Amino acid sequence: MNYLRICYLVILSFLISSPIIAEDTKVSNDNTKFNIYSGMFDFSDNGKRSALIGFQHQNTDLNRDTFLGNLSPVTGFMFTADSAAYLYTGVQAQYSLGALNIIPSFAPGLYSQGDGKDLGHLLEFKSEVQISLDLFQNSQLGLSYNHLSNASLGDKNPGANSYMFNFLKTF
Template identity: 65%
Template structure:
């Protein structure tokens, strides 16, 4: 069931990006980790992906900024689908990438985060394996910014494989 939901999200994102993309200058970030690891009653394995169209990158005064779209699903059938932006800081063989992405959350049989609209703040460090592949580690916090009656938030960590194609 979880893989079926994740496959549907992946097909929707890839279909949408192919409709609007001018070429094949894309990056996919596949990740697996532990959702809400700091809450031992609600901790769950998560699997997800994120897409970045590198044609939409913009160099700014604070660095290279680009839009992202992605989603994840937990072993408890919680789903989070998001879109936002990331800031890529090139440090030689390493890249430091903070990001912010509002999204829609469905708790499934997992943790009630208090609202359907949630905000994901994340930091990632990745290491170049080749010109088109990276390995990384990331940490994020998902919270509704007190939009709901409750705002327990969730802290997660992930191991990432990034591939340009």
């Protein structure tokens, strides 16, 4: 079993066990956060890089305190200029250092190649880290990096590295 597959299995086991060891569920008045982002899909591949745009929703009413921090579900999608699409759902944590936020996430999803890069499988896993800065009340600007991989489920696993600029708004 390769290193990447082991990492995904460890992360998945943490996510599955989170509700079992959760301390409590927190409820907030601002329960919906939207993230609109744009950037470069697979910037490290000169032949298949493409502009992307995406949207993500987070419901903070469903967050839980775990030994990994406060986790909440995210769901989103992104499209590239080459008609590739990725629909995903997963979890993210948020660690705040004053006005600076560090937001790692993990989300399995479905990938459609369109005219874009062949990632080798319909099921792809997105690992992401985002750094954002509180701007105004309930608004953030951020920069994120993610990696899509099928964990060698397909015949090939080229992966894709992307960066995005994010605008987050809480309602």
